Amino acid sequence: MSGFQVTINDLMKKATVFHGHLCPGIAIGVLAAKYALEHGFERSLDEEIVAVVETDNCSVDALQILLGTTFGKGNLVHLDYGKSNYSFYNRKTQKGVRLALKQEISEYKNLSRDEKIQKLLELEPEGVFDIREIEFDPPGLAPINESVPCSICDEFTMDSRMMNYQGKFMCIPCYKEFRSKNP
Numbered sequence: 001m002s003g004f005q006v007t008i009n010d011l012m013k014k015a016t017v018f019h020g021h022l023c024p025g026i027a028i029g030v031l032a033a034k035y036a037l038e039h040g041f042e043r044s045l046d047e048e049i050v051a052v053v054e055t056d057n058c059s060v061d062a063l064q065i066l067l068g069t070t071f072g073k074g075n076l077v078h079l080d081y082g083k084s085n086y087s088f089y090n091r092k093t094q095k096g097v098r099l100a101l102k103q104e105i106s107e108y109k110n111l112s113r114d115e116k117i118q119k120l121l122e123l124e125p126e127g128v129f130d131i132r133e134i135e136f137d138p139p140g141l142a143p144i145n146e147s148v149p150c151s152i153c154d155e156f157t158m159d160s161r162m163m164n165y166q167g168k169f170m171c172i173p174c175y176k177e178f179r180s181k182n183p
């Protein structure tokens with residue numbers, strides 16, 4: 001599938017403004033986003049693109065701003081595995097791709113921050129990630145839930161997050177507190 005060429009400098013600028021500082025993590029996220037943008041994963045206004053990320057480090061901010069896969073829209077899913085792996089799904093084309101940071105990139109540890117950034121930006125995404133197509137199997141669309149008041153603190157809480165303890169409906173923090181006092 002043909003994509004379009006985007007310049008790494010433009011992407012870096014946008015991502016750095018959004019993120020707040022320049023760092024190797026942003027460079028990694030920008031390279032992942034560049035690959036996606038050039039391979040049929042257009043910036044997502046709604047939930048056309050889903051990103052499943054296995055890290056919550058700086059790199060993810062580049063994906064949020066450049067691919068429109070955001071926490072608030074629910075098309076950014078975090079798996080807390082502590083790995084720099086990124087899977088993208090395109091609901092329009094039913095394609096999926098997974099980018100996994102190459103081991104030699106993780107081993108840049110003895111370089112300075114600036115050297116790391118420079119070295120990364122000299123590479124193409126293919127030199128930074130092991131990339132493979134994956135089955136189109138994205139997480140479901142972000143659910144829209146009713147909110148109901150918690151029976152203890154009275155704060156409105158998404159229905160799907162309410163805990164039911166012996167017929168009493170409570171929000172998660174109230175439930176935790178209640179159970180710690182009533183084990």
Ligand SMILES: [Zn+2]
Binds near residue numbers: 022023058
């Ligand atoms: Zn950073």
Ligand SMILES: [Zn+2]
Binds near residue numbers: 150152154155171174
């Ligand atoms: Zn509560």
